[in-house]
Amino acid sequence: MNDRPHTVSVSTSDRLSAVLSGAVRRVSVILWRKPGLSAGLLLAPPLGWFLLIYIAALAALFISAFWTTDSFTGEIDRTWTLSNFQAIFGSETYRLIALRTIFMAAAVTITDVILAFPFAYFMVRLASQRQRVALFTLVLVPLWSSYLARVYAWRLIFAHEGVLNWVLHGLGFQSIEIGYTNWAMWIVFSYIWLPFMIMPIYAALERIPYSLFEASLDLGAKAWRTFFKVILPLAMPGVVAGSIFSFSLTLGDYITPVLVGGPGSDFIGNVVYANVGIANNVPFAAAYASIPLVVMGLYLMAARRSGAFDVM
Amino acid sequence: MNGIVQQQVGTEEAGLAEEPVIVRVSGVKKKYRDVTAVDHVDLEVRRGEFYTLLGPSGSGKTTTLRLIAGFEKPDQGLIELNGADVTKLPPYDRDINTVFQDYALFPHMSVAENVAYGLQTKGVPKDECKERVIEALRMVRLQNFGERKPAELSGGQRQRVGLARAIVNRPKVLLLDEPLGALDLKLRQEMQSELKRIQAEVKITFLYVTHDQEEALTMSDRIAIFNHGRIVQIGTPTDVYEKPADAFIASFVGTSNILHRHGKRFVLRPEKIRIAPLGQLFDEAGLHVEDGRILEAIYVGMFTRYVVALADGTEVTAVRQNFDRTTARFRDAAGTTVQVAWRPDNLFELQ
Numbered sequence: 001m002n003d004r005p006h007t008v009s010v011s012t013s014d015r016l017s018a019v020l021s022g023a024v025r026r027v028s029v030i031l032w033r034k035p036g037l038s039a040g041l042l043l044a045p046p047l048g049w050f051l052l053i054y055i056a057a058l059a060a061l062f063i064s065a066f067w068t069t070d071s072f073t074g075e076i077d078r079t080w081t082l083s084n085f086q087a088i089f090g091s092e093t094y095r096l097i098a099l100r101t102i103f104m105a106a107a108v109t110i111t112d113v114i115l116a117f118p119f120a121y122f123m124v125r126l127a128s129q130r131q132r133v134a135l136f137t138l139v140l141v142p143l144w145s146s147y148l149a150r151v152y153a154w155r156l157i158f159a160h161e162g163v164l165n166w167v168l169h170g171l172g173f174q175s176i177e178i179g180y181t182n183w184a185m186w187i188v189f190s191y192i193w194l195p196f197m198i199m200p201i202y203a204a205l206e207r208i209p210y211s212l213f214e215a216s217l218d219l220g221a222k223a224w225r226t227f228f229k230v231i232l233p234l235a236m237p238g239v240v241a242g243s244i245f246s247f248s249l250t251l252g253d254y255i256t257p258v259l260v261g262g263p264g265s266d267f268i269g270n271v272v273y274a275n276v277g278i279a280n281n282v283p284f285a286a287a288y289a290s291i292p293l294v295v296m297g298l299y300l301m302a303a304r305r306s307g308a309f310d311v312m
Numbered sequence: 313m314n315g316i317v318q319q320q321v322g323t324e325e326a327g328l329a330e331e332p333v334i335v336r337v338s339g340v341k342k343k344y345r346d347v348t349a350v351d352h353v354d355l356e357v358r359r360g361e362f363y364t365l366l367g368p369s370g371s372g373k374t375t376t377l378r379l380i381a382g383f384e385k386p387d388q389g390l391i392e393l394n395g396a397d398v399t400k401l402p403p404y405d406r407d408i409n410t411v412f413q414d415y416a417l418f419p420h421m422s423v424a425e426n427v428a429y430g431l432q433t434k435g436v437p438k439d440e441c442k443e444r445v446i447e448a449l450r451m452v453r454l455q456n457f458g459e460r461k462p463a464e465l466s467g468g469q470r471q472r473v474g475l476a477r478a479i480v481n482r483p484k485v486l487l488l489d490e491p492l493g494a495l496d497l498k499l500r501q502e503m504q505s506e507l508k509r510i511q512a513e514v515k516i517t518f519l520y521v522t523h524d525q526e527e528a529l530t531m532s533d534r535i536a537i538f539n540h541g542r543i544v545q546i547g548t549p550t551d552v553y554e555k556p557a558d559a560f561i562a563s564f565v566g567t568s569n570i571l572h573r574h575g576k577r578f579v580l581r582p583e584k585i586r587i588a589p590l591g592q593l594f595d596e597a598g599l600h601v602e603d604g605r606i607l608e609a610i611y612v613g614m615f616t617r618y619v620v621a622l623a624d625g626t627e628v629t630a631v632r633q634n635f636d637r638t639t640a641r642f643r644d645a646a647g648t649t650v651q652v653a654w655r656p657d658n659l660f661e662l663q
Contacts, residue, residue, distance in 0.1 A: 211416035214383050217403040218410045219430035219481065229429075233420045 180262025204238025
């Protein structure tokens, strides 16, 4: 007696699932016949997100860069004008800040390439499996802690009575004062973005078969020639990928200059921050913020022209 | 002693005994942690020879090649090139070039740039370099492919580029590490004769590594057979096939039957065994004849392979060429009683 309702419910759900699986089957047959449709369905959500969040925001930024703010009422004046850009290029201060940011980004990138390459090479070619895991951990552990905490840590290292001078004293050297200088910024930036340089270079080096290295030696090339003719060109996509990180992250940063840069070390980001928050001049901020975008665009074009992406 | 004697025989038969020794490996040993990859290997390669290191994987043949190339350093022993000790020289100071199993072409360079790499390293003048690259590409029949990138070539073409990149340097010795291993059968056979043609043209000593016994027999002047890190026999292809030094060689080079008779062991190759139905005479006198029963008949197309149980229980493999198209008779032969026969002098006694 007990069985009956049970049996009935099973057979209903069976029928339902049969109908459902029939529908699923028909849909999957249609998708299988039209691969373009299934690709479109897969792509639609991320593409929609991308267009809305990235492209639309960038477009809004670029458009508002050609507007102005009424300095008296603070209201935005939507008349097209180049006055923001004229103000930027006409002012020695703004030019200096832009150049300082770009030069710092370049210096940090070069430093990180020089530090990361041998490190990644050691990890790929020479380290044992255990050493490799240990080095990976060492590279990644700093990323688990807060960016702010790490920059503050450097403040303590550079301070007058800080770790750096304590060590120098212990070794019998004079103390140095590099806190709140461009040198301090350079060191901190190079430290913070180093993992983002090591990882892509590691990935690029790992893809180079060892036999290419042997072939180069076999054909009479010594280590230096092998490095510049074979290893470096093939690792170039990794170097470029890493430099995109270190370069653009430095270009856009405004916290490190405040914390370890001290006075007279403003970055583009600080000017943008001041104009959005304090001066309420969003169009000017937008105009100034487009400088890193243009610089990055030029950098990528140059990298592409030099053939860095050819071996990808 | 045995190995040395056979080596002498080998060169005489190949007509190269007069040529000077160009590569001499003596007492070379190489260990990786606790695995002995190469264990006291001695070999002498004469100028112009096509010398093959043959053996199963892990037998030490590739390690020996890498030691000669300079990619590995021996723990013991001496490697001489053209009379000079090169044991401690790095690869770039040895007058040797290598053709790699995975081709190892530089993917960011064109075919011509790949071939020119070794010449540019040596500082060969531009004009001469260009000429020699064209010449090398012509030799491997890729004269119109100079501008291509390796990724745009087929496997066989890449192998040719690898070959051109090595021979363009005119090394004393060319090392080839299973160069045809990744190619399909047809292409491999084409490349085998191609390699022989090129060797005849450039007159460079070839030191060739393969695990394919047929390839070794087809191409080599002499073969050194490796097993467990040691050379177990050196000889001409006919030497190692017809007079294998031990049971391992007998079974590794071709298939063979090992017969135990009178407390001795004999090698008998399948193609030397004749099969006839009971009561039928063999067309040759002086044969040793035994009765047997066919256990299995395998049709291979060109021939049929039979597994026959002899009266004393030994199972031997025999092949019979499919002279006629009606092979059903032979295919369905399992279970029938037959006579097998061979010429007594085709038995080779194992030491």
